Amino acid sequence: MIMPNHLFLTLPIFFFIVNFLIVFPSAIGDDNLRYSECRSYYDCGLLKNISYPFWATGSRPQHCGREDYELTCREDQYPVMKIEDQDFLVLNLSRQFYTMTIARSDLWDTPCTHNIVNTTLDYDRFSYVPAVRNLTLLYGCQPGNMSVPNSFTCKVKGTDRDDISCYVDDPFSGIRMGNWTSCYLNFRVPIMWEGVDVMPDTPDKLKQVLKRGFQVGYEAEWELCRRCVLSNGTCGSNPNSNSFVCYCGDGPRDRICSRSGDSTSNWKRMVVVAASAAGSVLMICVIVRCIQARKQIFKRSNNKDLEAFIRTNGPLAVKRYKFSEIRKMTQSFKDKLGQGGYGDVFKGYLLDGSPVAVKVLKASKGSGEDFINEVASISRTSHVNVVTLLGYCFEGQKKALIYEFMPNGSLEKYTYNKNALQTSNPQLEVEQLLDIVTGIARGLEYLHLGCNTRILHFDIKPHNILLDENFCPKISDFGLSKLCLNKESIMSMLDARGTIGYISPEVFCRNFGGVSVKSDVYSYGIMVLEMVGGRKNINARASHTSDVFFPDWVYKQLEMGSSLGLPNGVTEEENELARKMILVGLWCIQTKPSDRPSMSRVIEMLQGSIEALQIPPKPVLTFPPPEFSSLSITCSFLD
Incomplete structure (x- = not known):
């Protein structure tokens, strides 16, 4: 790898600054450190303001005391000192006597x-x-x-x-x-x-007498220490020889500090301050230069990715915006519509006043290849049930997508309503649900069969289905989508991911079959069951294991002949429509991909008679394994 020219100049300066800021000041300041840390008093348990000759591991270094005067500190208790292999509690110290x-x-x-x-x-x-x-x-x-x-x-x-x-x-x-x-x-x-x-x-009286302890005088070269303190030094010892040392501002002495110690210490402080100031300025300059260089390298890399894609696939069909235009379009990201794992969505307006939804993606560590593929995937689509991409932004780590605005938001807020009539988002009618379910199926059929390049979405769920003013569903969020040629039925992949509860069995274990368009069919089936049942696939609050996984609950209701949780007052016709959608959803979540219908067959079943539908067999894999509660797939799938 060839190193950029600016790095040849930056690295020597960087190493010089490190040496100037760290090595040189540390060599000068080591003596000052011992002087300052031994000059201050310290606390040890219930004893306060302790100094030479005592020291304690973790509280005061050994060179600030004498080897034989080590204290063992205990929180809210008297410290312990070992004398002739006996442990004594130190109740009081008198520096004066x-x-x-x-x-x-x-x-x-x-x-x-x-x-x-x-x-x-x-x-x-x-x-x-x-x-x-x-x-x-x-x-x-x-x-x-x-x-x-x-x-x-x-x-x-x-x-x-x-x-x-x-x-x-x-x-x-x-x-x-x-x-x-x-x-x-x-x-x-x-x-x-x-x-x-x-x-x-x-x-008891005996214990009181014993707890008073007894006084002893201790010897620690007091005359030397007194003279050291009078010369503006602080008492300590050499840890290697245990001999007395007088720590001074300009370094250690055997007896007392020199008269010029203060001036020498001040000179050293001035040198350290000046060196630190100069080095800090140089360091800031180097950091700014590195940031600028990194941005240039990242920008050139992104441009190369984009240019390579255009050379291979031709120009993108949507407009590219600058990030400054994105900021102006959203009025500095004023109106936030929602957020997800891949970014935040804001409301914005084009120059002609048309409302748009702007999705600002979070910064990623990888290259821009995945982002370009996502833009290419959506820009190639044109279907009433697929959201329209109007533009994109790609500047370094700043990435954004501009979509048509959906005034009714996502399907999620209309799906999980227990008290539908008492909420601001009333529950959809059964006929509306059927229209939405059919529209989503048509959109998926188009992605799987209607494009020049087959698109696998891999994240079908209510949150990623948007509703326009007429509640027409549109598939959105292609962040996890994958492209494959139409002739390919099984897809090789190493990094598939999804949302727990909607992931098909073959995505997290290839023993169930290869990953294909049938993986989207599984996610679609789970979503249909949730829409009709008005509850999430996985119910963590359920009291029985069979009620936790929603399909298990649905099969149980079908066997009992119950109403599948539909609200009171529904007509027989509405009940049949709901039952039809339930049966279609159950066919879509079969364990083996080959047992699931294609999206074209799903549309036929939704538009056909319920008498033609049979109850599908209960899937072998129903309750999802707990180890997949959070999932980042790294399995390998073979063609």
């Missing part, structure tokens, strides 16, 4: 712990404050006839029996240890004795 209040996590809720070990600290980093006293807890004591002071009951090590236990202040307040030789477990835990008037004599 360099102290912290901690409590053993295993004794937080109960003194009856399974992990009975003495409390140990790293005395190189921590030291007890004077108000701390050791409390010795004795478990499983049997004092004999002596009364046991401060006793309580708990289960030790998960045993089923209750053991008498006690606790005394250490040293043992004059109690002779000889009386406690039967106590088989004991351990010490520090407590804050200050403020405790008497020894706690109940388990």
Whole structure:
């Protein structure tokens, strides 16, 4: 593939800008990042405004603290700190006195712990404050006839029996240890004795004392940190060596920040700002240039598609409009008539004042070949039951179709009425339904047989049938249509799609047969059943599975001899017309394509006598598989 000339100039500029905007500022700003993130305080659970030497994974990086001072943050709880393989809850921190209040996590809720070990600290980093006293807890004591002071009951090590236990202040307040030789477990835990008037004599009071925790002083090179802060730096460490580092605006230092740090930092900021501003301007220029180039390439590609089609098939029979003319025609898309999966429809007016319907298609990722084929398909048609295409627009990704205006809208709004007389869209009479059904059949017959190129619609449904002022039906929306030569009866296809509920079995599984005009016959049959029954093919609110798929319900009504849901007061003649349309619809939805009638035969059945029609066999495939609730077909069909 040959690269366009403008890309040879654009790519080097682009890589230069990326290097200028990302690599250079990031190298300059890395030091500033550590300085700013370590300078701010952070919160960890219930503790607020924490700083050096503490850090926490996910909340504050390790280089902002010391390796041994890691906190584990817990939402709405006190953070946990591990000291000598024991977990402590950090209840309070004092930066002024360099102290912290901690409590053993295993004794937080109960003194009856399974992990009975003495409390140990790293005395190189921590030291007890004077108000701390050791409390010795004795478990499983049997004092004999002596009364046991401060006793309580708990289960030790998960045993089923209750053991008498006690606790005394250490040293043992004059109690002779000889009386406690039967106590088989004991351990010490520090407590804050200050403020405790008497020894706690109940388990609840003991828990209150333990939850107060105890204070320790902690060491983290305070003199170095104090001098660093006074020099406008912030304290941290080297994660590799765990040695002290003073982070400054112009980079890290071993002790304190240099006096010229502020000016150096300001100079770096100015360089970064200037580089970013210049790079942003260049980047905008490159983006604008790329957008312009892309539009030119896309436009040239579309023009090539159109030129290739004209060379092969001759000029299109309808007028091509500019998108500016489309905008003017619709008064800037003022009056929206409806919308669908492929675009929005707006009302517009030609220069002579004639109303038109303008369908603006959504932008697609592919080329314009499919759009051109769609325009060609409709422009070749001329039938009273096929909507007339008056023009089209094809500018890059902007595509639009101009149709004749249908004042009565789509058939859909007249089909699914439960309370027809109470709506703004009254239900159609049975004779009108027959005329509409026959008109649609004539339109499909024309598409299948009357054109030089056979057209398969693939999306026949009430939404795509428009009604003029006289309720004459016209087939519209050829977005999914396919062209094939008249001699071809079976069509090869890889990307057929449709609307769930109207898709014939062979479209989603070739085991039922090849895709052909009989696929449109199936969709037509489903639509006829819906029109007569006044309900959608698939009823998700039905309480029984057999009522969910409408044809199943129809067969059930025929077997019972019921009125097929027609409103009260219909004449016998109207009932026969409705029954005729139902039978025709059932013949059209036979599972095997070969069992379905052609559209010519459908017209004969609609115009003939009902006595000549037999009830068709119930299709083998009725209820649609749930896996096809949303469908984008990629099966391969063989001739």
